Amino acid sequence: MPMDTWEKCAHPVDPDLLKGRVCFGGLDLSSTTDITAFVLVFPPVEGDDKYYVLPYFWLPEETLDLRVRRDHVPYDIWRQQGYLLTTEGNVIHYGFIKKFIEDLGQDYNIQEIAFDRWGAVQMVQNLEGAGFTVVPFGQGFKDMSPPTKELMKLALEKRIAHGGHPVLSWMMDNIHIRTDPAGNIKPDKAKSTEKIDGAVAMIMALYRCIRHKGVSEKSVYDERGLLAF
Structure with a gap:
């Protein structure tokens, strides 16, 4: 999507308020x-129609x-700023990540x-x-298209809140x-x-939100086509 559309969704995200x-x-x-x-994607609640992204x-x-x-790429700066984490050694430590997700599960109600x-x-x-409940997610058009279109629609409506996270924005x-x-x-x-x-990862999480919130998979893009990236 056009980056100016994405940047207009840099609404503040307070992790503590999402606990x-x-x-x-x-x-x-x-x-x-x-x-x-x-x-993590947090679906809307009464009085707040935004999807919050952590x-x-x-x-x-x-x-x-x-x-x-x-x-x-400024990975070192992102780490200093707290936007990027590292695991010990020269390969990703999956055990560390699993424990990190477990800890997140203590703060947030992770459904899937x-x-x-x-x-x-x-x-x-x-x-x-x-x-945790884990759900396989295909990377083909069948699975990825509905939530990708929904993400674009929500961004145009300024209903995504990502806090301007620099790694995600990059x-x-x-x-x-x-496009097929x-x-x-x-x-x-x-x-x-x-x-x-x-x-x-955000698109996959958004799709599970859509499935559970009953949001229609039909998007404005189905009628008018796709804006150029």
């Missing part, structure tokens, strides 16, 4: 050396400086966690063992959207300019 609220998670696990993203990102501690130099099936078997088993700016002949859309990781894991 105890129902929410849905999206988990996009990386390879062991790449960014892992976990995003994103979390991890990289291996020992590869951070190399990535800053190689990718020319949607996950990309790729490479997530052990983490899914661990989260299920911790008492990923939103990286997205390349692919039937007009279905989805983020295309292969053709996106850089990492989009957080955006994908």
Whole structure:
């Protein structure tokens, strides 16, 4: 979506005010050396029609400086500012992330966690063992198109609140959207300019919100077409 549309959704997000609220998670696990993203989306409540977004990102501690130099991305600054977390060593520590999600579950009422099936078997088993409901989420047009369109609609209506999170905003700016002949859309990781894991995790979490809130999957984009990214 146009970044000015996304930036107009930088409504404040106070994690403390969201404690105890129902929410849905999206988990996009990386390879062991790449960014892992976990995003919570909080559906509207009476008197507040916004969807609040709480994103979390991890990289291996020992590869951070190399990535800053190689990718020319300010991962080190984001970590200093608290927008990016690291796990010990030179690979992602999935046990740390599982414990982090467990701790989030103490503060927030996480109804479900949607996950990309790729490479997530052990983490899914661990989260299920911790008492979470985990739901597989396909990355094809069938699953990704409805929530991607809904995200665009909600952003145009300024009903997404992301607090201006710089890592998530960077990923939103990286997205390349692919369209099939039937007009279905989805983020295309292969053709996106850089990492989009957080955006994908947010879309998965939003879909679970939609399913549980009874929000129509029909979008304004079904009638008028897609705005250019």
